[in-house]
Amino acid sequence: MSCSLIHPSEPRRAGPSEIVTPDLASYDHIIIATSFGKDSVACHLRLLELGIDKIPGAMERIEWWHHDVDDDDPFMDWPITREYGKALSRHFEVPLYFSAREGGFRREMLKNNEQSGGYWFEGPRGRTYIPSQSKPNTRMQYPQVTADLRQRWCSPYLKIMVASTAITNQSRFCNGRTLFITGERAEESASRARYNPFQPHRNDARAGRLKRHIDHWMPVHHLTETEIWALFRKHQLLAAPPYYLGFSRFSCAGCIFGQADHFATIREIHPVLFKQLVEYDQTFNKTMKRGISLEELAARGTPFPAALENPELCRLALQTTWSGPVTTNNWQLPAGAYKASGGPV
């Protein structure tokens, strides 16, 4: 691997095996897109490791963005997600802005000759709503487990397009430099290993009339899972509760990438969600996992022992309040660490 510092005036890409550090002092805005999972939280920890708090004014330029996949219709996500994220942002004293596609996962999934929902996003001036311009069409199916984002529609429709809408509808990103940070890691999959960890963002318009310079940086692309957990340990930071229940990713509770043990655990600890997932699985022409129903898949799995042994923690993951701290004096590696599981391809 090669290491380099990217000069602000250098509009360039970094190859997949390069470790790059952009000039953090050169940006007007630093956005971390976070699911509150370990890798995107580690992006913030890495900025601290790189000494961003020593750069005058730089901490005030950081903001976190979270795209709420369910909007106001609780369904796929862990109920604790928003409140855990808010507690983290308070701890790090970083503004946290939520955004979503109207109606969230369920509305998009159940679209039947209907438009997709519009968008809303938060920013320093409050909440903005952008109506949908989409043509009516039909889904009536789960996102498919594939690298093709036209089939795996949850990532583009509920996250990527939401972020793009929030960027392109805020004039504060014009005539300036923005660093957009995401937490993909090469170790996660062969496809992610081929990502360029630094390149112009898809909404970059530096050469145009708007002078909207946006770089996309993946600061933990080269880090191993061991290094990610070492950052958590160093900062004595509690990971999101599902990690302690045995889940290796803090994704949607009903994530389409979940495997047999994942759904066996969801069936056990979150029966309300499991029942809904099974009902849709039986209603649609295609099951979530082609060739096998969710019920059959869950029956093949074994619930995570850590989840069965920790009813208190299960309750925490399924509640919508977070009252405790996000750090601990007795940091423990979560039960979900280093577990192979389904994840993004």
Ligand code: SF4
């Ligand atoms: S966590 Fe899974 S189900 Fe949820 S949006 Fe991401 S890929 Fe889709």
